[in-house]
Amino acid sequence: MTGSTDAPSPSHDEQVVERLVPVWLAEAERHHSPTTAETARDWRSGRLSSESARELADWVTARVTDTAFKEDESPAAPPEAARITVADKAAVHRWLAAHGHDV
Numbered sequence: 033m034t035g036s037t038d039a040p041s042p043s044h045d046e047q048v049v050e051r052l053v054p055v056w057l058a059e060a061e062r063h064h065s066p067t068t069a070e071t072a073r074d075w076r077s078g079r080l081s082s083e084s085a086r087e088l089a090d091w092v093t094a095r096v097t098d099t100a101f102k103e104d105e106s107p108a109a110p111p112e113a114a115r116i117t118v119a120d121k122a123a124v125h126r127w128l129a130a131h132g133h134d135v
Contacts, residue, residue, distance in 0.1 A: 040126070042127075045123040045130070048120050048123035048127070051114065052114060052124060055114040071084045080133070082134075085133035086135060089124065089133075092120065095116045096118055097115050
């Protein structure tokens with residue numbers, strides 16, 4: 033039996049991260065996180081501190097919204113919220129690991 037050829041690609045993971053990081057940063061800014069500006073500057077410069085990587089990993093884990101709830105069973109998400117699936121969470125974690133972060 034051969035391995036799956038449907039494994040997500042690094043470019044897929046990158047696209048997921050590029051979609052979700054701005055949402056994460058916007059949420060942190062709304063909560064007046066003192067490190068948001070620095071993290072945003074680092075992100076634009078193509079880097080992420082170990083602490084920020086852990087925060088991103090925790091955030092994406094906590095924000096998984098694809099939980100099989102029916103619309104009338106789950107709380108309404110704010111309009112600016114992104115839909116985050118279990119696969120998105122896995123992609124972010126893979127991307128962080130591929131960039132040397134221990135998450």
